[in-house]
Amino acid sequence: MSELKAKSKVSNKIKVKEAARYLFNRDGLLNVRLQHISDEAIVSVGNISYHFRGKEQIVLALWQDLLAQKQAFFLEFRVVPLFEDLERLLAQVFHLQQAYRFFYVDAPSILQRFPAIAESWAAHHQQERTAIHMMLEFHVARAVLHPPLDQNFFARWAEVFWALSDGWLSRQRSLGRSETDYSAYRDMLWTLLRPLMTPQGQLEYQELEKMVARRIS
Structure with a gap:
């Protein structure tokens, strides 16, 4: 050839x-x-x-592209998950959701129709929750987050964080709200994290917000 x-x-x-x-x-x-x-x-x-071989094979190929990008984002994030790294991860995931909007909006029907996607989605879901859980423990060790209320608290928190992030597009559409508003997306997820912050964590977060504001202006 x-x-x-x-x-x-x-x-x-x-x-x-x-x-x-x-x-x-x-x-x-x-x-x-x-x-x-x-x-x-x-x-x-x-x-x-x-x-x-058909439309189904195209959907599978697109899922593999999406998954590869998400895995790369989380692999980078797990190295040193500082607050600024979380901000970068949120931006990366948001733009990926925009690029593959159909998957996030139609996820339940796609997962039901494509068992192979459902299986790899579940495995990656666990990897994401583990990365978020490790981030929380890392920040407790840095004294910027309070220790968990009980031994299962961070696992439950990671599940909620993941569910809010992955379900954001579908929820925005069902409520008739903007699906392209990154500020609304990031504010929702940071609002979930802020109550866990120590005074030192609040100071770091305020510095991050100043950096984000300078970038936007």
């Missing part, structure tokens, strides 16, 4: 995924057919079939 032909095939595969992601986000997963993807990507249905 020539290098030019190989690049063309890779390019078509990427074009199909990007077109599908755009249409799934705009119209909803159930409302998009292969012909719609073909028209948007300007790639024939036959060419799409060369790369993907």
Whole structure:
């Protein structure tokens, strides 16, 4: 196979995924057919079939792309999860949710329809909760968070934090609120963390807010 032909095939595969992601986000997963993807990507249905056996395979490929990016974000975060690192993680996750909006809005039906996605989603869910739990313990050791109320408190808190983050888009849509307001997203999650902060933690948080304000202005 020539290098030019190989690049063309890779390019078509990427074009199909990007077109599908755009249409799934705009119209909803159930409302998009292969012909719609073909028209948007300007790639024939036959060419799409060369790369993907059907729409389901495209959804799986998009999930793998989404998962790889989330895993990279959390892997970086777990190295040293300071407050500024949490702020960066929130921004990364928010923009990823925007890029794959269809998955977060239609998650229950997608997980029911795609057992393979449901299985890897559950495994990654556990990894995210573990990373958040470790962050809390790290900040207790730094004396910027209060110790947990009981031995299960941080595990429950991590579950709530994850649920609020992953369910944010769906909740905003059901309430008729903006789905692109990052300030509302980050404020909700920081509001959950602030009651756990010690006086030293509050000072660090105030400095972070000043840094964020300077970045926006």
